[in-house]
Amino acid sequence: MTLGHDTRRLLAGPTLDGDPERYPAHIARLGALRAGAADRDIIGSLEASGLLGRGGAGFPVGRKWRALADRGGKSSAVVVANGAEGEPASHKDRILMAHRPHLVIDGAILAAEAIGADEIVFYVGREHEAALSAMKSAIAERKADLGRRAKLVQAPLGYVAGEATAVVNAINTGKGKPTTVPPRVSERGVGKKPTLVQNVESLAYAALIARYGDAWYRTAGRLGSKGTALVTVSGAVKDAGVWEIELGTPVGEVAEEAGATVARTRAVLLGGYFGTWANASDAWALPMDPATMKSAGLAFGCGLLWLLPTASCGVWATAQIMEYLADASAAQCGPCLFGLRAIADANTRLAAGRPTAGDLALIERLIPQTVGRGACHHPDGAVQLMASALHVFGEDFAHHARTGVCLVTSTPTGVR
C-alpha cells in the first residue's frame, strides 16, 4: 500500500498478495550485489544514511557495524538476521521476510563481509510460517553466495525471544531467554564469537543503501526527517496492514490512509507493547520519526501504530497488554516476574469492575520500583507502557478505581 506518492522501497516490486520474490526476479529488478563489499564503503554509507535499527531500540546501524568491524584481535564473528517478531501487533518483519527474502539475505551478506563474519544465522520466529518457508527457499536459491556459512534457526515462541541476548542464547542452547550482560553479544555471542544481531528490516535497507547510496536513502522523508520505514497499522482501522512510509509522515495521515478518523479514535499505541499510549487528538499531527517521537516522550519502536476506538476503554485495553507482558516474562528475575504480575493483576481488577482499595496506588508505586531491575529490558518496557496508560487514561483509571464502573461503557467491566 502506498501513501500519497509512491515511496515504496523495500516493498517496491510485486504486490504482497502473491508468492515470495524469487532470486531471478530480485536481481532482474535490483541487480546483484557486487562481488565483495569493497566497491562501496558500506559502513560509511550506513553511518551517513542515518539508518536506525528497526528492532525497537533504534540504535544507529552504521555505528553498530563499525564497533564490530573495529574489534581487536583476529577472531571471526557471526551475523544474526533477527526475524523473531514477538510483538503480537506488529507484522512488518514477517511480511518482509515472506515477500522480499532476498533483500534480507543481501543485507546479511553485506554485514558479514563488513564485519568479517564467517557465519550467518537467519533467526526466524517459528510461528511466522510464510516467512519461514520463504526464507528457507531463498537461502537454498543463494547457495552460490552463502556457501556453507548460513543456517536457518527457528526462534522459540515468546515475546522476549527476539531480545539480543535471548537470540544468542536460543541459537547456542535452544532456550529463548535473555542472559545477564556483560558479556555483550558483540563481545561474546553465538559460539562465543563476537556477534552482530540485526533486525531483518535494518538489513534489508542496508541492501538498498549498498546499491544506491546514503544520499539516495535520504531523498525520502518529510518535515525534516530522512528515509523510509515499515510500519504496522492495526486495531480500529478498516485496512489493517503493513505500510512503507516516509519518515516524518504524520500519524493521522497514516491512520486515515488505513481508514481511521480522529473523531472515532480515542488513543493510539505507538512503538509496540513496549511503547507508549498517546491521545489521538495529540498524536494525529505527530510525525512518525524516531527522533521527533523520542523528544515528545513517545517511541517509534518497531513502527507499530495501533488504534483504540472512542467506544473502547483504555483501562481494559491496557489490562490486556499488561497481562500479556506479565505472562511473557521469562520468569528469571524476581522484580519482573512478581512486579509485572502484581501490576497486571491490579490493572485487571480495575478494568473488570472489582477494584480493591489501593490498586491504583500499587501500580503507581511499582512503576518506578521495577525499572532497571532485570537482566533484560522487559520490565522497563512494560512499565513504560503502564506509565503512559496512567497519563493518557488517567480519568478512566480514577473512575474505575472510585466507582467500579467504566466511563466509556458505563458497565463495570470496560467491555460492552
Next chain:
Amino acid sequence: MDRRPKELKPTGLKLRIDWILCDGYSLCSPEAPDVIDLDEWGYPIIRPGPIAECELKDAKRAVGACPMSALSLVPLDFDKRS
C-alpha cells in the same frame, strides 16, 4: 577538586545484582541497610550511584552474605549494554 572528606568520596564502584541469579534471600540488605533496601518480595533495591568510601565495608559484607553470589562490587560502567 573533590573537597569532600575522604569517607564521603565515591569509590568508583557500585553494587550490581545478577538478576537471574538473585533468588530473593534478602540477606544482603541487613548488612548494608543504607545502600540496599528490599521490595515486598524480598528482592534488593540498590540505591543508585557509586558507593562512598565509608559504605564500602558494609557493601563488601553484603556481597559476602549472598548465598547465590548474585551481588558484586563493579566499576560504574561495568554493565553498559552497548
